[in-house]
Amino acid sequence: MKEFKLENEERWKRTHRCGDLTKKNKDQQITLVGWVASQRDHGGVIFIDLRDRWGITQVVFHPAQDESLIDQAKNLRMESVIGIQGKVVLRPANMVNKLLPTGEIEVTVSRLIVFNESKPLPFMIKDPCDAIDETRFKYRYLDLRRPQMQKNLFLRHRMAQIVRRYFDENEFVEIETPFLMKSTPEGARDYLVPSRIHQGRFYALPQSPQTYKQILMVSGFDRYFQIVRCFRDEDLRADRQPEFTQIDVEMSFVDEGDVMEVMEGLMVRLFKDVLGKSIHLPFCRIPYKEAMEKYGTDRPDIRFGLEIVGLDEIVANSGFHIFDETINQAGKVCGIRLPGVGPLSRKQVDEYTAFVKTFGAKGLVVIQITEEGIRSPIAKFVSDNTLQNIIMKLKGSVGDVIFIVAAESSVCLNALGNLRVQLAQDWNLINRNIFSLVWIVNFPLFEWSEVEGRFMARHHPFTSPKETDLDFLESDPEKVTAKAYDLVLNGSEIAGGSIRIHRRSLQKRLFETLGIDQATAERKFGFLMDALEYGAPPHGGIAFGFDRLVMLFAGEESIREVIAFPKTTRALSLMDGSPSEVDQEQLKELGLKLDLKDK
RNA sequence: GGGGCCGUAGUUCAACUUGGUUAGAGCGCCGGCCUGUCACGCCGGAGGUUGCGGGUUCGAACCCCGUCGGCCCCGCCA
Numbered sequence A: 001m002k003e004f005k006l007e008n009e010e011r012w013k014r015t016h017r018c019g020d021l022t023k024k025n026k027d028q029q030i031t032l033v034g035w036v037a038s039q040r041d042h043g044g045v046i047f048i049d050l051r052d053r054w055g056i057t058q059v060v061f062h063p064a065q066d067e068s069l070i071d072q073a074k075n076l077r078m079e080s081v082i083g084i085q086g087k088v089v090l091r092p093a094n095m096v097n098k099l100l101p102t103g104e105i106e107v108t109v110s111r112l113i114v115f116n117e118s119k120p121l122p123f124m125i126k127d128p129c130d131a132i133d134e135t136r137f138k139y140r141y142l143d144l145r146r147p148q149m150q151k152n153l154f155l156r157h158r159m160a161q162i163v164r165r166y167f168d169e170n171e172f173v174e175i176e177t178p179f180l181m182k183s184t185p186e187g188a189r190d191y192l193v194p195s196r197i198h199q200g201r202f203y204a205l206p207q208s209p210q211t212y213k214q215i216l217m218v219s220g221f222d223r224y225f226q227i228v229r230c231f232r233d234e235d236l237r238a239d240r241q242p243e244f245t246q247i248d249v250e251m252s253f254v255d256e257g258d259v260m261e262v263m264e265g266l267m268v269r270l271f272k273d274v275l276g277k278s279i280h281l282p283f284c285r286i287p288y289k290e291a292m293e294k295y296g297t298d299r300p301d302i303r304f305g306l307e308i309v310g311l312d313e314i315v316a317n318s319g320f321h322i323f324d325e326t327i328n329q330a331g332k333v334c335g336i337r338l339p340g341v342g343p344l345s346r347k348q349v350d351e352y353t354a355f356v357k358t359f360g361a362k363g364l365v366v367i368q369i370t371e372e373g374i375r376s377p378i379a380k381f382v383s384d385n386t387l388q389n390i391i392m393k394l395k396g397s398v399g400d401v402i403f404i405v406a407a408e409s410s411v412c413l414n415a416l417g418n419l420r421v422q423l424a425q426d427w428n429l430i431n432r433n434i435f436s437l438v439w440i441v442n443f444p445l446f447e448w449s450e451v452e453g454r455f456m457a458r459h460h461p462f463t464s465p466k467e468t469d470l471d472f473l474e475s476d477p478e479k480v481t482a483k484a485y486d487l488v489l490n491g492s493e494i495a496g497g498s499i500r501i502h503r504r505s506l507q508k509r510l511f512e513t514l515g516i517d518q519a520t521a522e523r524k525f526g527f528l529m530d531a532l533e534y535g536a537p538p539h540g541g542i543a544f545g546f547d548r549l550v551m552l553f554a555g556e557e558s559i560r561e562v563i564a565f566p567k568t569t570r571a572l573s574l575m576d577g578s579p580s581e582v583d584q585e586q587l588k589e590l591g592l593k594l595d596l597k598d599k
Numbered sequence B: 001g002g003g004g005c006c007g008u009a010g011u012u013c014a015a016c017u018u019g020g021u022u023a024g025a026g027c028g029c030c031g032g033c034c035u036g037u038c039a040c041g042c043c044g045g046a047g048g049u050u051g052c053g054g055g056u057u058c059g060a061a062c063c064c065c066g067u068c069g070g071c072c073c074c075g076c077c078a
Helices: A067-074 A133-138 A147-169 A210-218 A256-275 A288-295 A321-328 A346-357 A384-393 A409-426 A504-513 A518-532 A546-554 A584-590
Strands: A029-041 A046-052 A055-061 A081-090 A105-116 A192-194 A202-204 A223-231 A243-252 A284-287 A332-338 A365-370 A373-375 A401-407 A437-441 A446-449 A454-457 A484-489 A492-499 A539-545
Touching: A029 A055, A029 A067, A029 A105, A046 A067, A046 A081, A055 A067, A067 A105, A147 A223, A147 A256, A147 A546, A210 A223, A210 A243, A210 A518, A210 A539, A243 A256, A243 A546, A256 A437, A256 A484, A256 A492, A256 A539, A256 A546, A284 A288, A288 A409, A288 A437, A321 A332, A321 A401, A332 A409, A346 A365, A346 A401, A346 A409, A365 A384, A384 A401, A401 A409, A484 A539, A492 A546, A504 A518, A539 A546
Parallel strands: A055 A105, A284 A437
Antiparallel strands: A029 A046, A029 A081, A046 A055, A081 A105, A192 A202, A223 A243, A243 A539, A332 A401, A365 A373, A365 A401, A437 A484, A446 A454, A484 A492, A492 A539
């Protein structure tokens, strides 16, 4: 590798950026800096595509120029960083590159400096990237040079700015809350941070700034927001990272409708300013119960039909023991109808059966309505009458395929809810041009946890019950509805919030129902309970999953595509190698000893 | 914690089903040619601990077990 000198770098201050030059700049003497995006050596003339954040400009070396310049240009490698000085010239009409904004011109180079040569690359900087994820993550700095990744991060930036402007205009104040906070019992696993000064004690990284923002309401800030990192030590998914970004919002003296209205305004603004789309207000609101029954999930994608239909009455006492048994054990028999694409092959049916089994369903009953008649493995077990009733209830006609799951109620709905989405994808039933925004409301406040053997807060333990349900809090917790709301975009939960409890007495009752004894509640949440006793206003709020929102706006399938430095599904950072072991000295200073699980 | 797919040259893949001579190809890299390309083109060349460890076998990229890593899903994620 040749040495080069960086003499008098001032001279290499750029006059333009790589996306700037057009025929208006004809004959100007200019300086550009950037990366070598491609080098095309024709033996005589040499072309370089010079790239920076703003674009690409073709620069040309002509053989008439001095030898050392040509020699340098010949040896330029991809992704080396260079500066050039030269003259802007018009390209001959038949050489114009219509794909480039700068395609009408090129720069005839008279001077070249190589700021830094690049080694041969592990992969080409191009869209789409042809490297596997593992390689992309290891060389994330190269991956982030790709136009698509830059575009995604610019989009993320723009959305963050719009969010800030919107809330600022509406008199929300952005206040930073601590990253080092108290570990709390409920919820996800905490990331812990050992304290050096107080050995044996730990901070936790926030799962969300929930308690702080409530306390800011007690302090009278009335309207708060923050674009803030949150941390949850749980297993990862395409839409879940251990650290992720939330748009956190809280308001005082509001009810559910007030919070939703402000958020609808934000969504309207984002859709208009980012995507140029108008969306209709107010968003449709679906009660939790209806969402579960019709779509088998609390985050329904309503861009397509395939709604779930209950078949309990029709198949009760049908003589088909799987149906009968399910209903006897208080389970559910439900079906969905896939219109007009049948009949399906044996292989397709097997695949869908395997699919519902991953959600705990024991099997999948398929009824195919064909020109030749009805085909179904259950035809020999149930009466023609029952079969006809099922088809009638689902409004089936020739070419349709009906899928039925019989199982414990939540398993049945969950399996069909997921099958519904899978079918829509497989059979192209989703209109990609539509954005469906729905509020899910009237959530149950509690959920019975088999694992814990107690009721758990479905949202979080500070969520207010509806006043009408207060009497059931102790007697029949499952009946209590929460003042909670989720916002769902195309089947993705992008925000969730609630009106909070603002009186200590009610908060205490809630902890009791959750099986958190008074001492524990006092120890873990005493500061919040205390605050509620000093003039806490009625308040509520919401939090958006910012990464998911950006992902959906970017049309990406994974939030890793909109996070600069993401973790893998094993929560590793392949670029910097975190998490990593630390020196004994560091542990000692913190008063920690390792007691590792045997492998 | 569980299930599925995957790991072969710098890189992306093929060869694995059915074990058998020297593990192939594209891109990149190196050398040569080329004055209008824009993923330039043409000719030639180098480049491999088949993730790692063990087993089966006369013989393993291929079969088996374990392990590490990537992706997707279930559980989990107040």
